[in-house]
Amino acid sequence: MTRFSVTMKFLFFTMSLFFLCSGCLVQLGFSDEENGEMTFCHFGPKFKLVEASYARNRSFNKNDKCSGMAKVQGVYWECAQPGQVEAKVAGFREQLRKQALSECQKHCARRGNNCTGRLLNSGKCGLQTDREDAITLGKRMGCRNDCPGQAFAYCSLYDGAFRSDDSERIAKQPANCECRLK
Secondary structure, rough: HHHHHHHHHHHHHHHHHHHHHHHHHHOOOOOOHHHHHHHHOOOEEEEEEEEEEEOOOOOOOOOOOOEEEEEEEEEEEEEEEEHHHHHHHHHHHHHHHHHHHHHHHHHHHHOOOOOOEOOOOOOOOOOOHHHOOOOHHHHOOOOOOOOOOOOOEEEEEEOOOOOOOOOOHOOOHHHHHHHHEO
């Protein structure tokens, strides 16, 4: 067998394995949508750290690897009964806020010793659904019949897209995590 044919067989095998495995991931529920319906009845709380920056002003100390800002994006949603949307969103908001503080503190602690994090948050969702929006989005997003309800109760810390990261939108909003020396 020539070296070229062995390489081609290996390439074919690798690509076949990739397509087989990607199909398995969809079957296991790792996609957002399947047959026009969501694969999950609820999601979150899920967090992502974006746009971490360090302070660089006139009084900046070059040895200070702590001071700066970051954005902690958190998302939590569930297909719920229409009458439960407001209570669900309020619960999501509180849980996101508590966990975002923890995520902020962990991020700042990784910057160095004596570095602490403070969450700058008004206590509101950056994007949330009310009862009417939740009913409309539940239909549009495809809440499944086996979910607890058909209304899309949603809260995120930043106003971003419902089903994906919208970095341009988030970039226009102020940071919610402040790192500083103790």
